[in-house]
């Protein structure tokens with residue numbers, strides 16, 4: 001009986017010891033589960049955060065690309081306008097210079113004698129009002145050709161008058 005009691009006490013004590021161990025283990029498991037749960041949520045939230053960040057980065061990239069392409073378009077448009085303006089300006093300049101040169105050429109041609117194309121017009125044949133340089137007309141008279149080099153009208157010394165133009169206005173009228 002004594003031995004039985006002793007055995008019972010021993011068993012009970014062992015059981016209690018087991019119960020404590022189990023309880024302790026259960027607590028540890030519970031703690032581990034809690035920790036696991038926390039880790040999972042932490043991982044989950046950081047995964048979510050990562051996804052959000054990736055999305056934000058993608059959005060920013062898209063916006064940056066859009067702004068870059070807009071900037072490029074603006075730069076291209078500016079270059080085009082600049083080139084057009086430059087073209088127009090140089091075209092205008094060229095056209096103006098050409099026009100002025102033509103005008104100068106025409107004016108010179110008008111002022112120069114139509115026989116020698118060298119000396120300025122100095123005399124008028126009063127029969128036809130054609131103008132020539134004095135030298136050419138004097139030669140014409142000396143050679144007794146005596147016909148206007150412009151239209152062939154016969155003329156004499158008395159039909160030749162000096163003109164009053166910007167080159168010879170100091171002479172006054174004839």
Ligand SMILES: [Zn+2]
Pocket residue numbers: 113114115116117118119132133134135136137
């Ligand atoms: Zn002449």
Ligand SMILES: [Zn+2]
Pocket residue numbers: 125128129130148149150151152153
């Ligand atoms: Zn004439």
